[in-house]
Amino acid sequence: MTHDQSFTNQKFKLVGSRVNRPDGVDKVTGRAKYGADASAPGQLVALFLRSPHAHAKIKKLDTSKAEKLAGVKAVITSADLPDHTAGAQLDVLENCMARDRVLYDGHAVAAVAAIDKETAKKALKLIKVSYGKLPHVTDVDEAMRPGAPLVREDIFTRGVDPKPTEPSNVCKVSTFGHGDIEAGFDEADVIIEKSFKTEQTHQGYIEPHACLASVGPDGNGELWVTTQGHYTYRTVCAALLGMDMAKLKVTSSEIGGGFGGKTHVWIEPIALALSRKANRPVKAVMTRDEVFKASGPTCSTSMDIKIGAKKDGTITAGSAHIRYQDGAFRGQWGQLGAMTAFACYDLKNVQSVGYDVLVNRPKVAAYRAPSAPMAAFGVESTMDLVAEAIEMDPVTLRIKNAAKEGTRASYGPTYGPIGIGPTLEAAKNHPHMRAKLKKNQGRGMACGFWFNFGGQTCTDINISADGTVNLTLGTVDVGGSRASMSLICAEELGIPYDQVKANIADTSSLGHNDTTEGSRGTFSSGMATIFAAREAIEEMKERAAQTWDIPVEEVEWVEGEARAIGQKNDNLPPLTLKDIAARAAATGGPIAGHNEVVADGAGVSFASHICDVEVDPETGGTRIIRYTVIQDAGKAINPDYVEGQFQGGAAQGIGWALNEEYIYGDDGRLQNAGFLDYRIPVCSDLPFIDTEILEIPNPNHPYGIRGVGETSIVPPLAAIGNAVSNAAGVRMTHVPMSPPRILKAIEEAEA
Amino acid sequence: MTGTLVNTTVNGDAVQFACPTDESLMDSLRDRVGLTGVKEGCGTGDCGACSITLDGELVCSCLVLGVEANGRNIGTVEGLADGDKLHPLQEQFINHAALQCGICTPGFLVAAKALLDKNKNPTEEEIRYALAGNLCRCTGYDKIVRAVQAASKDLRKKK
Numbered sequence: 001m002t003h004d005q006s007f008t009n010q011k012f013k014l015v016g017s018r019v020n021r022p023d024g025v026d027k028v029t030g031r032a033k034y035g036a037d038a039s040a041p042g043q044l045v046a047l048f049l050r051s052p053h054a055h056a057k058i059k060k061l062d063t064s065k066a067e068k069l070a071g072v073k074a075v076i077t078s079a080d081l082p083d084h085t086a087g088a089q090l091d092v093l094e095n096c097m098a099r100d101r102v103l104y105d106g107h108a109v110a111a112v113a114a115i116d117k118e119t120a121k122k123a124l125k126l127i128k129v130s131y132g133k134l135p136h137v138t139d140v141d142e143a144m145r146p147g148a149p150l151v152r153e154d155i156f157t158r159g160v161d162p163k164p165t166e167p168s169n170v171c172k173v174s175t176f177g178h179g180d181i182e183a184g185f186d187e188a189d190v191i192i193e194k195s196f197k198t199e200q201t202h203q204g205y206i207e208p209h210a211c212l213a214s215v216g217p218d219g220n221g222e223l224w225v226t227t228q229g230h231y232t233y234r235t236v237c238a239a240l241l242g243m244d245m246a247k248l249k250v251t252s253s254e255i256g257g258g259f260g261g262k263t264h265v266w267i268e269p270i271a272l273a274l275s276r277k278a279n280r281p282v283k284a285v286m287t288r289d290e291v292f293k294a295s296g297p298t299c300s301t302s303m304d305i306k307i308g309a310k311k312d313g314t315i316t317a318g319s320a321h322i323r324y325q326d327g328a329f330r331g332q333w334g335q336l337g338a339m340t341a342f343a344c345y346d347l348k349n350v351q352s353v354g355y356d357v358l359v360n361r362p363k364v365a366a367y368r369a370p371s372a373p374m375a376a377f378g379v380e381s382t383m384d385l386v387a388e389a390i391e392m393d394p395v396t397l398r399i400k401n402a403a404k405e406g407t408r409a410s411y412g413p414t415y416g417p418i419g420i421g422p423t424l425e426a427a428k429n430h431p432h433m434r435a436k437l438k439k440n441q442g443r444g445m446a447c448g449f450w451f452n453f454g455g456q457t458c459t460d461i462n463i464s465a466d467g468t469v470n471l472t473l474g475t476v477d478v479g480g481s482r483a484s485m486s487l488i489c490a491e492e493l494g495i496p497y498d499q500v501k502a503n504i505a506d507t508s509s510l511g512h513n514d515t516t517e518g519s520r521g522t523f524s525s526g527m528a529t530i531f532a533a534r535e536a537i538e539e540m541k542e543r544a545a546q547t548w549d550i551p552v553e554e555v556e557w558v559e560g561e562a563r564a565i566g567q568k569n570d571n572l573p574p575l576t577l578k579d580i581a582a583r584a585a586a587t588g589g590p591i592a593g594h595n596e597v598v599a600d601g602a603g604v605s606f607a608s609h610i611c612d613v614e615v616d617p618e619t620g621g622t623r624i625i626r627y628t629v630i631q632d633a634g635k636a637i638n639p640d641y642v643e644g645q646f647q648g649g650a651a652q653g654i655g656w657a658l659n660e661e662y663i664y665g666d667d668g669r670l671q672n673a674g675f676l677d678y679r680i681p682v683c684s685d686l687p688f689i690d691t692e693i694l695e696i697p698n699p700n701h702p703y704g705i706r707g708v709g710e711t712s713i714v715p716p717l718a719a720i721g722n723a724v725s726n727a728a729g730v731r732m733t734h735v736p737m738s739p740p741r742i743l744k745a746i747e748e749a750e751a
Numbered sequence: 752m753t754g755t756l757v758n759t760t761v762n763g764d765a766v767q768f769a770c771p772t773d774e775s776l777m778d779s780l781r782d783r784v785g786l787t788g789v790k791e792g793c794g795t796g797d798c799g800a801c802s803i804t805l806d807g808e809l810v811c812s813c814l815v816l817g818v819e820a821n822g823r824n825i826g827t828v829e830g831l832a833d834g835d836k837l838h839p840l841q842e843q844f845i846n847h848a849a850l851q852c853g854i855c856t857p858g859f860l861v862a863a864k865a866l867l868d869k870n871k872n873p874t875e876e877e878i879r880y881a882l883a884g885n886l887c888r889c890t891g892y893d894k895i896v897r898a899v900q901a902a903s904k905d906l907r908k909k910k
Contacts, residue, residue, distance in 0.1 A: 018848075020845050020846065021845070021848070023853070024844075024845035024850070025837070025841075025845070027850055027853035027856050028828075028831075028837065028840075028841035028844050028845060028850070028853075028856055028857075028860060029788070029828065029829065029831070029832060029837075029841065030786065030787065030788015030789075030827065030828040030829045030857050031788070032853055033787065034787075034790070034854055036781075036787075036791065037781075037787040118771065203888075204886075204888045205852070205854075205888055206790075206792040206798055206800055206852075206854045206855050206886055206887070206888055207790070207792065207852070207854040208791070208792070254852075254853065254854075255852060256790070256792075256852050256853070256854025256855075257851075257852045257854060257888050257889060258852075259888070285791075287794060288792065288793040288794060288795065288797075288798075478851075478852065479851035479852060479889060480848070480851060640847075640848035640894075641848055641851070643848075643893075643894075644848055644851055644889070644890055644894060647890060647891035647893045647894070648851060648888070648889045648890050648891050650891055651888075651890070651891030651892070652888065674793065674795055674797060675792075675793050675795070675797035675798050675886060676795065676797045680886060680888065681891075681892075682882075682883040682884075682885075682886065682892075683878075683879045683880075683882040683883050683885070683887075683892040683895070683896065684876075684879040684880045684882075684883040685883075686879075686891060686892055686893075688893050688896070688897075689891050689893050
């Protein structure tokens with residue numbers, strides 16, 4: 001059955017209220033089970049041997065001594081992992097386990113499964129690897145220079161004409177835009193050109209990757225795993241190991257943070273391979289060091305931004321060339337960055353070019369609105385410089401050029417109703433904007449955009465005999481979505497929130513659901529939940545009609561009960577959901593609602609952030625004094641958790657802007673793979689983070705929902721960059737703006 | 752495995768386990784006692800997810816050896832509630848949406864309780880510094896601080 005997904009401006013009883021999450025008690029009592037919290041009888045412990053080199057040939061790999069050690073039940077190298085995908089996913093397999101050469105510090109070369117950790121550690125020491133070191137490159141600009149060490153010899157730049165004949169570290173060039181930028185710059189009174197850099201950061205989820213794998217000789221397998229997408233993990237693991245998808249049951253544990261980093265497989269296929277070889281359950285848990293070195297951080301970037309404007313503030317042209325390092329494996333990060341760079345603005349002439357560049361660093365994974373924060377840092381910093389040059393208030397400049405309904409986006413489509421203008425107006429009118437600043441303090445603001453995704457979704461609703469309801473979802477709950485989905489289900493059925501129990505299904509119990517990424521969870525599972533509930537209601541109306549012996553057309557569903565319409569039915573008292581559920585066995589059996597949908601039409605999302613900082617000119621240290629997030633949610637289903645997404649994204653952005661970075665030595669090795677040296681914001685670093693939720697309905701969702709999870713990390717780098725620049729009196733162009741970089745900038749400005 | 756026998760008290764109960772002498776108390780509690788509310792975020796004392804109390808003092812259990820627990824009193828998140836009655840901190844964490852993914856929550860609750868046991872009416876700044884050893888990547892700490900403030904008020908009302 002197809003359903004109309006148009007926005008209907010429905011009046012809500014429950015949606016929009018601040019309810020307690022259904023998994024709250026489990027999570028405050030320690031009962032909730034995460035990736036590393038499951039065990040199986042006879043389980044083995046898996047450990048990985050990882051490369052100490054940034055780039056090297058594996059000349060010899062000898063595991064014979066390790067295999068002979070008492071208590072070792074399986075050893076795996078690439079020799080145990082033939083490519084079952086005809087090359088299609090060979091790069092995924094190669095990242096999980098190096099084949100003929102290692103491509104980054106921390107690249108896995110072997111794994112063992114043993115009866116306990118002690119034995120597994122001993123076994124790793126017995127594996128002999130002979131490496132032949134190769135030249136390496138870890139910096140994105142260095143990697144693009146002629147003569148740079150080649151990370152891979154089989155990469156020829158895509159997206160350029162003519163097709164190159166020589167291999168390159170640039171795997172793709174993506175160009176977006178419209179109009180004539182040269183003509184646009186000719187019209188400008190002021191042109192600002194500036195280059196910027198951002199360093200590599202990690203999502204920093206507190207829970208390391210962890211799984212419990214079990215595969216029998218009959219080809220049946222189970223995987224308990226912390227993931228944002230257990231169906232995707234099933235698809236990928238089954239393909240890599242040559243297993244039948246239906247015979248691999250993947251259960252998503254509670255997930256201790258992902259932010260994009262748990263959308264790809266890392267140790268999981270290897271844990272399954274070890275289990276298959278040993279014919280015993282295998283538990284694999286990454287250390288924090290491994291998480292930093294061998295999961296998927298986000299890109300470092302380098303970029304050149306150029307914006308031209310008339311004195312009245314009209315932007316005549318914008319161009320961006322942004323170079324994203326993808327680690328050692330091909331990605332799409334440059335493409336995404338180029339698409340988002342100018343998405344906030346209504347520009348006649350615009351061009352953005354993204355470069356995907358390989359270096360000897362770990363494979364890059366998504367990190368919350370991937371690629372957008374870096375592009376926004378460059379563009380939004382340059383916007384402030386334009387405002388300064390034409391002596392216009394930065395918010396006014398942005399409002400004047402903001403995209404609106406009907407604007408042709410810089411990446412192609414024409415916008416429907418969008419929130420960039422309203423978030424900017426709200427920022428302009430916010431009391432924060434008028435608060436007084438003290439000595440060494442500065443204020444900055446910036447905007448941000450994210451697409452939001454939809455995708456394949458599948459949901460079940462089962463009505464129990466006592467009238468309570470099981471809502472079975474397939475989108476992993478990364479931050480409270482079971483509460484939102486329960487609210488939606490209860491709203492549609494007309495029953496109290498606490499009569500719905502939401503569960504995340506394993507892959508055997510419900511059809512495919514795409515990964516919870518792209519802020520799609522509430523948008524798409526919300527849509528499937530609405531439609532599934534409406535199917536259940538149709539079924540309950542049928543049952544009521546049957547009970548009353550009247551045509552179903554004479555039954556309506558109001559406030560959780562079936563009512564018979566029309567005077568002739570006046571003698572029929574309403575049948576509540578509970579009444580109908582109790583009689584289900586006699587009226588046709590269990591009552592369920594079900595929906596499968598490809599949720600299209602995810603509404604794009606915009607935010608404006610305001611930030612006050614204080615910079616200590618002696619130390620270069622920066623404190624966030626005040627921070628305000630204003631974002632369009634379309635419709636906030638559970639406002640507490642929408643605010644939480646706004647605050648969390650801002651906090652991650654603050655860490656990225658001021659502290660966090662991957663530091664590589666000349667040897668190509670990561671020097672700060674731990675939370676002591678890679679410092680994420682702690683409680684005492686931050687103030688309360690104010691939020692303002694705007695609700696500009698998404699026309700393509702019955703409730704008007706837009707994704708809210710990611711956009712909040714897009715503006716902070718630029719908002720803080722602008723604030724620090726205003727406080728320190730010197731333009732900051734390199735993120736993170738750590739104390740040494742700020743001091744250096746101040747000293748250079750003074751010199 | 753060569754194990755050393757450890758006799759200890761966990762959340763008021765006598766507990767006995769054997770562990771290698773180089774095993775962390777975090778691993779002993781998780782793998783031998785079965786208290787998986789003690790979380791491993793880093794194993795190096797930087798994230799606070801494995802926070803417990805040892806004779807009333809807040810510690811990272813990853814920095815203590817299992818054998819050091821012999822004869823000591825251990826408190827974990829599993830011991831915070833009084834039967835079916837949640838501790839005010841647990842209630843307020845839920846009420847204030849002070850958790851998203853929830854992996855850091857046990858450590859925060861144990862650390863916050865250690866603070867409130869010593870300081871019944873902490874300022875915002877005192878709360879922020881007392882919890883600075885616990886990393887949360889989801890919330891930006893805003894709702895966590897508010898939850899601790901609310902719980903502190905509840906506890907003062909009770910007495």
